[in-house]
Amino acid sequence: MQKILGLAALVGGAILLYFGYTEYNSHASQLTEMVTGNPTDDAKYLLIGGAVAVIVGLGLLFKK
Template identity: 65%
Template sequence: MNKIIGLALLVVGAVLLYFGYNAYNSAASEISELVTGSPTDNAVWYLVGGALAVIIGLGALLKK
């Protein structure tokens, strides 16, 4: 059961990282980065959430 959850988290994390990458490279994010010095909040949250989900998913898959 843990392997299925780990695999699901890995897939969800990969999807979130994909959306985060696209949001980070969007025109809105580039304008926000030009004005404020940081990308949009959505891009950051997608990237952080995706990275956490991938790490937890890998941990669940590699755990014996």
């Protein structure tokens, strides 16, 4: 059961990272970054959430 949850977290994290990357490279995010110096909050939240989910998923997969 633990390996299934780890795999689900890993896949979910990869999906969040993909959407975060596409949001980071969107025109709205680039315009916001040009004006404020920071990307949009959505891009940051998706990238951070994806990274955390991938780390948790890997931890659950390799935990004995």
